[in-house]
Amino acid sequence: MLKKHNMAMDKSSEKDMQHPSNWMRGLITWLVIVASLAGTLLGQPRSTQAADRAEQPAGGENSLAVKTFFPMMLKENDNDYAFGVESHALLYSTSAITAYATQLHANFVRLNGHISWMALQPNEGDPINWSLLAGFETELRTLQAANINPIIVVDDYPRWVTVYPTACGPILPEHYADFAVFMQALVLRYSTPEFNVHTWELGNEPDVDHRLVPIDNFYGCWGLWSDPFYNGKAYGNMLKVVTPAIRAADPSAKVLIGGLLLAAPLTTDDNTGQPEDFFRGVLEAGAGPYFDIVAYHAYVAHSSQSIDRDITSGTAWDAWGGMLRGKANFLRTIMTQYGVTNKQFYITETSQLCSWCEADPSLLPAMYDFQANLAPRSFPRAIANGISGFIWYTLEGPGWYYSGLLDENQVPKPAYTSYQTMLNMIGNATFIAPVSYGTGIEAYTFHRGVFRIDVVFAVTDTSYTITIPQDEYLSAFDRFGNLITPTPTGSNIALTIQYEPIYLVRER
Numbered sequence: 001m002l003k004k005h006n007m008a009m010d011k012s013s014e015k016d017m018q019h020p021s022n023w024m025r026g027l028i029t030w031l032v033i034v035a036s037l038a039g040t041l042l043g044q045p046r047s048t049q050a051a052d053r054a055e056q057p058a059g060g061e062n063s064l065a066v067k068t069f070f071p072m073m074l075k076e077n078d079n080d081y082a083f084g085v086e087s088h089a090l091l092y093s094t095s096a097i098t099a100y101a102t103q104l105h106a107n108f109v110r111l112n113g114h115i116s117w118m119a120l121q122p123n124e125g126d127p128i129n130w131s132l133l134a135g136f137e138t139e140l141r142t143l144q145a146a147n148i149n150p151i152i153v154v155d156d157y158p159r160w161v162t163v164y165p166t167a168c169g170p171i172l173p174e175h176y177a178d179f180a181v182f183m184q185a186l187v188l189r190y191s192t193p194e195f196n197v198h199t200w201e202l203g204n205e206p207d208v209d210h211r212l213v214p215i216d217n218f219y220g221c222w223g224l225w226s227d228p229f230y231n232g233k234a235y236g237n238m239l240k241v242v243t244p245a246i247r248a249a250d251p252s253a254k255v256l257i258g259g260l261l262l263a264a265p266l267t268t269d270d271n272t273g274q275p276e277d278f279f280r281g282v283l284e285a286g287a288g289p290y291f292d293i294v295a296y297h298a299y300v301a302h303s304s305q306s307i308d309r310d311i312t313s314g315t316a317w318d319a320w321g322g323m324l325r326g327k328a329n330f331l332r333t334i335m336t337q338y339g340v341t342n343k344q345f346y347i348t349e350t351s352q353l354c355s356w357c358e359a360d361p362s363l364l365p366a367m368y369d370f371q372a373n374l375a376p377r378s379f380p381r382a383i384a385n386g387i388s389g390f391i392w393y394t395l396e397g398p399g400w401y402y403s404g405l406l407d408e409n410q411v412p413k414p415a416y417t418s419y420q421t422m423l424n425m426i427g428n429a430t431f432i433a434p435v436s437y438g439t440g441i442e443a444y445t446f447h448r449g450v451f452r453i454d455v456v457f458a459v460t461d462t463s464y465t466i467t468i469p470q471d472e473y474l475s476a477f478d479r480f481g482n483l484i485t486p487t488p489t490g491s492n493i494a495l496t497i498q499y500e501p502i503y504l505v506r507e508r
Contacts, residue, residue, distance in 0.1 A: 082346060082389035083379075083423055084108030084151070085405065089396045091139040096410060097396055102146045104405075104416065105423045109143060110348055110391045111136075112153035112204055113218055117182055118167045124160045124178075128185055140195040151256070151348070151391070152190070153201040154183065155220035168217040169210040170224070170231055176238050180245035187249035198250060201295060201348065202242065203258030206235050207278035220258050225273025232281020236290075239282070243290040257282065259295040259348040265316050265330050280334050288340040293389070294331055295348040298323045299403075300374060302354035302367050306461035306499055309352070310378045324350065324378050325385040346389025347382070350374075351403035352415075364402065371402075372414035373457075376422045376479050376501035380444040380455045383431050392419065414480070421481040425453055425503045437466045441497055452508045457501035467492040474505040 084106040089097040091109065101109060114136050120128050143150050156167045161175035171179055183200070190197035203220025207230060210221040224231035239257070246253050260279060267274050279294075300309045300323055311322035320326030328345045335343065352371045357363045379390050397404030397413070405416040429446035435454060437443050441464055443456040451474070458464055473493050476484040479501050486493040495504065 080344075080388055081383070081427070082108045082149075082151075082391070083427055084110060084148075084390070085392045085395035086110040086112065086349065087395045088113060090135065091142050093142045093145070097406075098142055098146070100406065100410075100412065100416070101148065101395055104395075104420050105427060106148060107427075108149045108151055108199075108389070108391065109395075110151040110153065110201070111139070112155070112201075114139070115152060115154050115186070116156035116167075116218060117154065117161075117179075118156045118158040118216075121182065122158055124158075128182070130189075137195065140190065140197060144194070144196045149199060150197050151199045151201055152186075152197055153204050153220075153258070154186070155203045155258070156216075156218035157220070164210055166210055166215045166217075168213055168215070168219055168221040170222040170234050171238060173234070173237065176241040179238065180242045183242050184245040184249045187246050187253060191250040191253065198252050199254045199256065200246060201256040201258060202239070203235075205261040205297065206258040207232070207260050207262065207275045209272070209275075212272075222258075223273075223275055223278060225271075225275070227273070227281075228277065229281025229284055230273055230275050230278040232278035233285040234281075235278070236282035236285025236287030239287040239290040240285065254292040255290070256293040256295040256346060256348070257291045259297050259346075260327075260331075262296050262327050262330070265320060265326075276330070279331055280337075283334065283338040283340055288335075288338060291343070293344045293346050294328075294335075295346045295389075296327050296331065297349040297393075298327055298347050299350060299393075300324075300352045300378070302352055302357070302370065304363075306370070308377065308459070308499075310374070310381070321385065322378075322381075324382045324387065328382075328385060328387050344389065345387045346391070347387060348389065348391045349393040350378075350390060351393050351399065353401035353403055355401045357402055367402065368407075368413045368415065372418040372479060373500060374415065375419040376455060376503075377442075377457055379422065380426070380431075380446075381442070384434055384444055417481070418479045421477070421479060421503075422455075424481065425477070426455065429453060437497070438464065440464055441466070447508065450508055452506045454504040454506065455501055456497055456504055458497050458499050461499045464497045465494050466497055467494050468504070468506065472506045474507060476505065477503045 085101060085104065087097060087101065087109055089095065091098045091101065119132055140150060157171055159165060159167070161171045161178060162169045163172055203222065205219050206222035208219070208221040209223040209225050213219065213221060222231050222235045243255050246255055262276060265276055267276060301313065303309055310324055312318060313323050317323050317326035320329045324347060335341065352374045354367045357367055392405055394404050395406065397406035397410060398408040405413060405419065407413050426446045429448035432445040432447055435443045435445045437456060440459055440462060441456060442459050443454050446453045467489060470491055470493055473486065476486060476495055478484055484495065484502060486495055
């Protein structure tokens with residue numbers, strides 16, 4: 001989230017089941033009845049007029065007896081995925097922003113800028129001023145009531161612990177123990193059932209040199225361009241002191257390294273050093289056992305053309321697999337060199353940005369519609385690549401370069417609805433594998449109970465037709481949760497596949 005300088009555009013077994021018997025069809029009918037009665041409480045999608053007509057097919061041998069699946073979001077996720085948002089707005093129970101977070105069915109909210117070590121302990125030896133966190137604690141209670149897990153970012157260091165006279169910079173080695181004491185106090189207080197905080201992110205974009213951002217910026221900049229490892233070893237040595245204190249206070253705690261900017265896999269500007277070596281420095285310090293999750297940031301730039309800028313960004317990340325997957329692939333190569341395994345990967349900031357839309361707001365409606373493709377296209381693709389956490393930056397709008405899920409009036413954008421639909425469809429499903437529907441089509445299979453849900457889309461802005469046996473087909477939904485009208489073709493049904501993803505629900 002380096003929104004402070006122009007490096008930024010990078011920122012800028014389950015066994016297969018046989019065809020359903022009568023009990024299965026009875027179950028499907030029961031689900032339809034329950035979903036119809038529960039309405040929006042269960043996340044029932046809207047139905048288009050075409051879909052309404054599809055449920056009343058005319059007679060004849062080619063008529064399609066539509067069996068409808070309605071997605072229902074369960075309270076608890078059956079998987080280990082983190083789907084969420086970041087919010088800078090106060091998340092009180094009376095806030096409309098909080099209501100939108102709850103209605104989204106996100107299971108995580110990332111909070112940065114809510115805890116300032118500098119404000120809480122401005123002078124060495126000061127007790128922690130817990131009174132400053134009264135509002136923050138209200139937010140945590142609100143999230144607890146909504147069954148949303150917080151990811152708490154801790155940064156904004158006091159001047160008495162930093163190497164340089166700024167809150168955004170590395171900590172002096174002699175004060176790592178002070179940071180450990182501070183973190184342990186936070187964990188002891190907030191891991192209790194009242195607050196239920198178990199996920200901590202230590203800093204934000206630590207692979208940034210403090211000289212590249214304004215003084216006292218609260219993003220935890222540890223980078224040093226004159227250091228061969230960009231000062232990553234210092235950050236790793238800090239983890240070796242602080243993480244044991246966190247785990248001693250809460251054995252169930254998860255520690256994220258501060259979300260890496262990771263602007264490029266190979267920096268060619270001799271004036272900025274090699275920030276991509278920061279993570280290598282963390283592992284060089286022997287800090288592999290002292291974090292649980294590798295966090296990084298991956299933004300996609302908007303284009304005036306229907307181009308998937310995740311995988312065709314025009315940057316060096318394309319060769320690595322794209323913006324979202326490529327950075328994880330790059331980091332994995334480093335982990336392999338150091339024998340580090342069994343780490344989760346979270347993208348703790350992601351969205352689609354349009355910097356040039358600021359000069360021409362008339363472009364925003366088209367951009368907002370295209371932005372709605374990011375979650376249902378790129379998130380399943382990243383899940384297939386072993387990435388398990390996704391935090392949209394931000395929930396509130398308009399956001400950085402129109403990144404928000406809400407617009408400038410805090411009204412949901414198309415991206416909000418598409419993200420919500422994705423979570424309703426596969427948020428608590430189990431990823432199985434990529435699946436082939438033919439050349440030019442990308443698809444991913446998820447299992448949820450007795451259902452198979454395929455997320456299907458064209459790689460480029462091209463239309464294709466696929467066919468599915470009628471006795472396997474249940475329903476299909478567009479990216480906004482609207483029922484799609486299929487076309488009967490003998491014993492099969494036909495669906496049109498375009499750039500915009502659809503959800504194809506089949507019997508397992």
